[in-house]
Structures are given as C-alpha cells and as structure tokens.
Amino acid sequence: MDSLKALIKRYQLGSLLLLTLLLVVVLPLTLDIFRLNLVGKYLCYAFVAVGLVMVWGYGGVLSLGQGVFFGLGGYAMAMFLKLEASDPESTKIQSTPGIPDFMDWNQITSLPAFWVPFKSLPLALLAVVLVPMALAWLISFAMFKRRVGGVYFAIITQAVALICTVLIIGQQGYTGGVNGMTDLKTMLGWDTRTDSAKYILYFLSAGLLIASILLCMWIQKSKLGTLLLAMRDKEDRVRFSGYDVAMFKVFVFCLAAALSAIGGAMFTLQVGFMSPSFVGIVPSIEMVIFAAVGGRMSLVGAVYGALLVNFGKTYFSETAPDLWLFLMAALFIGVVLAFPNGLAGLYESHIKPWIARRLAARKAGATPRTPAAPTPPAPPASPMSGSAPPAAPAQA
Amino acid sequence: MSLTDMYNIALMQGFAGLSLFAVLLLMGLGLAIIFGQMGVINMAHGEFMAIGAYTIFLFSTLTQNYLPDAMQAYFPFAICVAFVIAFIVGWFVEWALIRHLYKRPLDTLLATWGLSLGMQQMFRSTFGPKEVSPTLPDWLMGSWAPSEGLDIPINGMFVLALTALVTGLVMLALYKSRWGLRVRATVSNRVMANAIGINTKKTDRLTFAIGCGIAGVAGAAFTTIGSTGPTSGQLYIVDSFLVVTFGGAASLLGTVVSAFGIAQTQSISEFFMTGSMAKVLTLSLIVLILMMRPQGLFASKVRR
Numbered sequence: 001m002d003s004l005k006a007l008i009k010r011y012q013l014g015s016l017l018l019l020t021l022l023l024v025v026v027l028p029l030t031l032d033i034f035r036l037n038l039v040g041k042y043l044c045y046a047f048v049a050v051g052l053v054m055v056w057g058y059g060g061v062l063s064l065g066q067g068v069f070f071g072l073g074g075y076a077m078a079m080f081l082k083l084e085a086s087d088p089e090s091t092k093i094q095s096t097p098g099i100p101d102f103m104d105w106n107q108i109t110s111l112p113a114f115w116v117p118f119k120s121l122p123l124a125l126l127a128v129v130l131v132p133m134a135l136a137w138l139i140s141f142a143m144f145k146r147r148v149g150g151v152y153f154a155i156i157t158q159a160v161a162l163i164c165t166v167l168i169i170g171q172q173g174y175t176g177g178v179n180g181m182t183d184l185k186t187m188l189g190w191d192t193r194t195d196s197a198k199y200i201l202y203f204l205s206a207g208l209l210i211a212s213i214l215l216c217m218w219i220q221k222s223k224l225g226t227l228l229l230a231m232r233d234k235e236d237r238v239r240f241s242g243y244d245v246a247m248f249k250v251f252v253f254c255l256a257a258a259l260s261a262i263g264g265a266m267f268t269l270q271v272g273f274m275s276p277s278f279v280g281i282v283p284s285i286e287m288v289i290f291a292a293v294g295g296r297m298s299l300v301g302a303v304y305g306a307l308l309v310n311f312g313k314t315y316f317s318e319t320a321p322d323l324w325l326f327l328m329a330a331l332f333i334g335v336v337l338a339f340p341n342g343l344a345g346l347y348e349s350h351i352k353p354w355i356a357r358r359l360a361a362r363k364a365g366a367t368p369r370t371p372a373a374p375t376p377p378a379p380p381a382s383p384m385s386g387s388a389p390p391a392a393p394a395q396a
Numbered sequence: 397m398s399l400t401d402m403y404n405i406a407l408m409q410g411f412a413g414l415s416l417f418a419v420l421l422l423m424g425l426g427l428a429i430i431f432g433q434m435g436v437i438n439m440a441h442g443e444f445m446a447i448g449a450y451t452i453f454l455f456s457t458l459t460q461n462y463l464p465d466a467m468q469a470y471f472p473f474a475i476c477v478a479f480v481i482a483f484i485v486g487w488f489v490e491w492a493l494i495r496h497l498y499k500r501p502l503d504t505l506l507a508t509w510g511l512s513l514g515m516q517q518m519f520r521s522t523f524g525p526k527e528v529s530p531t532l533p534d535w536l537m538g539s540w541a542p543s544e545g546l547d548i549p550i551n552g553m554f555v556l557a558l559t560a561l562v563t564g565l566v567m568l569a570l571y572k573s574r575w576g577l578r579v580r581a582t583v584s585n586r587v588m589a590n591a592i593g594i595n596t597k598k599t600d601r602l603t604f605a606i607g608c609g610i611a612g613v614a615g616a617a618f619t620t621i622g623s624t625g626p627t628s629g630q631l632y633i634v635d636s637f638l639v640v641t642f643g644g645a646a647s648l649l650g651t652v653v654s655a656f657g658i659a660q661t662q663s664i665s666e667f668f669m670t671g672s673m674a675k676v677l678t679l680s681l682i683v684l685i686l687m688m689r690p691q692g693l694f695a696s697k698v699r700r
Contacts, residue, residue: 062502142687151437151501152690155637156683162634163679170672281634285509292506325517332510336503337496 015300016213023206033195040202040270042310043209044070047263049290049302050209051256054216056288057296058225059252060232061149065139065157066260067284068164069132071274073261075168075175076131078274079115080124081184081192082176100181106173115174121188128265129258136257137250144246144253149235158281165280180275184268192269205266212259213299219255220299228252260287289328292335295344304343404546409667415552417659418559419618421652423632424639425566426611428651432640433570433583434603436494437505440512441636442629444608446519447485448478448615449624453523456530468533475558478616479609486608490601498600512629519626527625536620551620558617562610567648569606579603583646642682644692654693658682 027039048066056062088098096109103111117123139160143153168175176182184192191197219225231238231245239245268274277283286309294305309331316324339345423445430438438444455474459466493511497504536554539547570576578599581589590596615624622628639658643650658678665674686692 062505064505139687143690146687146690148690151435151505152641152686154437154502154505155641156686159634159638159679159683163676163683166672166679167676170670170676282630285506288506322517322521325513325520329510329514329517332513333493333507336500336507336510337493340503 013217016210016217019213019300019303020206020210023210024203028199028202033198036202037198037270038314039307040198040205041267042307043202043205043303044263044267044270045287045290045310046209046303046306047212047266048260048287049294049306050212050216050299051259052288052291053294053296053299053302054219054259055252055256056291057298058220058228058232059249061249061253062154062288063157063253063256064154064281064284064288065161066256066287067279067281068157068161069136069257069260070264070267070283070287071164071168071276071279072132072135073128073264074268074274074278075181075264076118076124076127076261077265077268078181078184079118080121081187081268082181083115083119084187085183085185100176101183102176102179102181103173108173112174125265128261132257132261133254136254140250140253141246144249147246149249158284161279161281161284165276168276168279176275178276180273180277182273182275184272184274187269193272198270201266201270205270208262208266209303212262213303216255216299224248224251286328289332289335291342293331293342295342297341298344301342301344301347308343401545404543407546408548409663411548411552413660413663415549415556416663417656418552418556419621420635420639420659421563421655422555422559422614422617423611423636424643424651424655425562426607426609426614427636427640428643428645428648429566429570429610430604430607431637432645432647432651433579434600434607435501435645436498436604437501437508437637438494438604438607439505439508439633440489440515440629441611442632443512443515443519444482444486444611444629445615445618445632446515446624446626446629447482448475448612448617449619449628450519450523450528450615451478451481451612452616452619453528453530453624456532460531467531468535471533471536475613475616478612482612482615483605483609486605487601489608490604494604495597495600512633516626516629523626525626527623527628529623530619532620554620555617558613562613563652566610570648575599575602638679638682642686642692644694647692647694650692650694657693 023043028036031039048070052063052066082100086098086100091097091099091101091104094101094104096104099108099111117127139157143149143156148156168180169178171177186192192201220228227238227243227248231243231248235245264274264278267278290306290309291302292305293309294303295301312327313324316327335342341348426444427438427441430436430441452471452474455470455477459470463470489511493507494504497507532551536551539549540553541547570579578589578594581592581594582596582599586596589599615629618624639655640651642658643652643654661681662674662678665677668674669677
C-alpha cells in the first residue's frame, strides 16, 4: 500500500486517478444514458485538447487545424460504417445498389478507388490513425525544416482547415457534401445505437483517453519531454546543443494529430454521423479553447476544460443562445489576460495552498486562520471539504 | 462566336479578375498595416469590416427614412463615417486588449478571436441574424456598356477606384508622412525609436486604429457587391491573412502583388472548373508556395 502511494506521488498520478474515478465510476452511476452519451461526445474533444497540451503547451506550436485531423479520423471511421450500412440489400432501390446513398444521388455508378480499402475494418482503423499523421507529417516537416513557426504555422494550419472544408463540401459525390455521412448504424453487425452499445462506447472512449494521457505523461517525464520544454523556451540553444529541433516538433505535431483522429473516430461511433462542420476554422479554434481553459500545461486539466466548455455550450445553447457567444468571447479573452494557465493554474495557485494551509492547521491542532477562501470550480481533491472541525486549542 | 465576342468575353473575364483583385487588396490593406507592420494577429479583422458594412446599412436606412432627397449623396459620406467608427473601435480595442499582449503573439490570436465572437453576437443582437444590404444610390447600379456585348459592372469599377485611392493614400502616409516615419522606425527597432523620442505606445495605438479604419472602409465598399450578415467577417479572415503573408508580411508592395496573383489565379481557374475547386486550387497553391518560401514573395531585408 505504501509503495503504491509512493508510486502515485512519484509520477503525480493523483489528479489522473481522480479523473479516472470521475469518468469511470461517478458519472456512469449518476447520469442517465442520454447525458452519459453527451459526456462521451465531450470526451472525444478531450482527445484533441490533450493533443493540444502536448503540441501547444509543451511544444510551443499553436495549431489552428486540429479540426482537420479530428475530421479525417472521423471520416475514416464513417467511411467504413457507411459502406457497411449501404450493402446491396438495403440500397436496392438505388440505381446502383451497394454504394453509399449520396454517391447514387450524385450519379456516381461505382465505388471510387480510394473508398475500397475502407471495406475492411482493420484497414479503416489503420487509416484513422495513419492518414491524419501522414498529413500532419507533410505539413509540419515542410514548415519546421524551414524554421517556420509560431504565427505563420498557425495561419498555414488555418488555411489547411479552410481548404479541407471547401474540398469536402465541394466534392459532394465522394464525401457527402455539407450533410456529411449520416445513417451510420452498425459496426460488423453490432448495432451502435442501442443503450448497451452506448455504454460500451463510453467506457471505450474513457479508457482510450486515460491511456492517451498516460502515454503523454510518460513522454513528458522522458528526456523527450524535457527537450520539448527546452525548445519551447530557448529553441536556438537546443539547436546549438546539437539536437534536430525540427524533428521533435514534427513528432509532437504528429502525436497530436493522431490523438485528435482517435477522438474523431470515437465521435463518429458515438454520434452516428460525421460532417464538415467539425473540420473547419471555427471548430478548430474552439478546440484550442478547451485546452486553454483547462490549462495549456496540464493534460488532466485539458479534459476538464473540454468537459466544462462543451457542457456550457450545450447548456447555454438550450437556455440562452444569445449569451453563449458572449460567454465564449469572455472565456477567450479572460483565459489570455487573466488566467493564462487555466483551471489547472487556478488549482495550483489557489486551491492547493488553501488545502495545504488547512492540513497544516489541522496538524497543529489550531483553528484555520482564513477558512473563507473562494472555491473556483476546479477539481477539488477533497479529503478536507467540509471537515476540519474547530478542535479545541491544544494549549488551552 | 465571332472574334469580337471572344474579345469581349476576355475583357469581361479580365475585369472580373481585376475586381476580385480590388476586393482582396482592400481586405488585405488594413491587415498589412496591423499584421505586416506591427505583427499583431488581429483575428477580428473581418468584424471590423462588418462594422463598416453595417455603418453603410445604418446610413442608407436613416437616409431613406428621414432624408429621402439625399439618397444620391449619402454613400461617400457614409464611407468616411465607416472609417471613423472602425477607427474609434480599433483605438479602444488596442487600449483595452492588444497593448497587454504585444509580447505574446499567439495569445493575441486567441484574444482577438474571442473579440470577434463577441462582436458577431453584438451584430446579431443589434441588426438581427439575417443578412442585410443597404439601398444603394442609382449611380452605383447597373453596368457600363461601351460597346455592343460588353458589360462592365459599375460597382466593380467603384471598388476598383476606391481600392486605388486607399492604396495610394496608405502608401503616401506610410512613406511620406511623420506618422509613417514613426511607424517604420518603431517596426525596425522599437528600443531605438523609443530612445530618440518617438512615443512608440502612441504610435502603436494610432497604427492599429488606422488599420481598423481601413478595414471599415473595405467593409463599406463590399456592401456594393454583396450583403452583410453577423458572420460575414469570418469569411474574409483567412483570405486576408493569406494575402498579407503571401506577399511578405512587412512589404506593402508585396501585398499588392500577391492580391493580384491570387485574384488572377482564382478567376482564371474558375473558367475551367467549379468555383469551390478553383478556391481549393488557389489556396493549396498559396500554402505550397508558402511552405517553399515562408518569407513570402517580397521579404524585407531587415535583420531581426
């Protein structure tokens, strides 16, 4: 038991354990399946946010094109599911049975060649990860080798996001156009729309997300993580020490792309469709705010950020849609001007010292001096909340 | 099809490219000052254009209701007001937001994106979610037909003329005026500029506000071509940034050349394929060239 405690402390797994507890035990027990499915959807965005913490917080490279990778992953998954949904039997009213309905509407008479590999699930799953990574490699290799970074990289990724949306919407016959790919029902005969399937998919996303965070934590703890941080702060010094700075950046950008793509694929599975509205400029920048709200340096914080912002979005667009954009604007500006480290930063600077003070006060047996500290909605690691009885002073 | 027909089509096609060039250049000019000279990434640039467009709409409605006789004359006046309003908003934004963020360009990007979201919602709450278009004076409508089968739209010519005027003024201001001298001094060496007595903070604020004002003029000019909605600004933002980046951020001449190149590529390729594919082709070409030559067409020779 003690060794386990030491292990947790040594690798700072406490906050991750708390998150795991929340995702795997608390939320499934308290929420009905509709709400839980929503949370599952938000968790898909959390993949993107975790990737952004790596590439932006650690690597210092801001990408405004994460939606592209999210969308590519999602589309790869959707293409497989769509092909399964359009077997010759269920599409026999079409003029060409056996191809997806939107192709039939656009007078395409045979399956395009690039669709063929998506008939097999293993190939489709490979494509989910490899296609976005290949694109990410292409963009980042060309840019970072020429030492282009910062602002220019952000603008180029944004242009890529625009190109992808225009392309997807323009090539309606191959991609489903504005509507995207809809009516995705089964995976290898397994109906993904039933409640039990939704539970399984939720736990699958939560598990994958926690595994990704563990992977990223491992990278951060390794020498690679240290180098990334060093590069972010003084790129030239790392270069002069003999490291190939560009390739580290390419690696972390590809990692973020792969994570986003996994999120996209899980999104398609849980929601049952994929459309260009998740690819463009606006969703891509929104994804940055998830990481910024959670704290751009905190992997676990990014998950809370994604959950909170998306919950806020759903809640406000139901009750007060006019207010939401103002709130979003305030979030963007506030996170930049007032809380550059997001929720995780607030936790570090306010809640943690407060807990420490309370603990110390309890140890000393004295009443806490300032019990009325404000409690922002951060992950409360709360063995202390509501307790700490005003014990009689020891000296009395 | 006779030879004159072909000639006319070529002329009109060329003019379509020219008016797209004017639109792109006008979009890029304000940003060339804000992003190119100051290095501030203003994602709310499109919304400043929308301010200009909504000013024209407001003026046209007011004139129609209270001064119907002045319908023919309000437009030039309204463009000046559009400049002033966008200038004032820009001044205020620099004071409230931008000046705290000069050292953190990526954070400026996020903050101004937030600003743009807020402005969009403000437009939506004030003018409604629908697209609006002002009632234009008669002299801006229709087309000019110098010969049989040749139609040149007047609003296109108007935008072209306005672009030429604004570009000329900006060039003149940047290279011949005291303000331009201060801006260029601040850009090339901020500390030294400060040391010789240039108030760089004041220069920054004025420069940002002037860039925003020009965006307002651009938005005002675009009301002659299309309608304005709360999210129209977002349509322009990527194009504007690409025009400026492609031209070489610090070079005004580069902005002009890149706007011309992009416009001609787009309008010529539109002749051979659908509009959206032409857009994809043009954007991909720009991105590819920027990957090969990140400093843009006209790189400044300043050592940084």
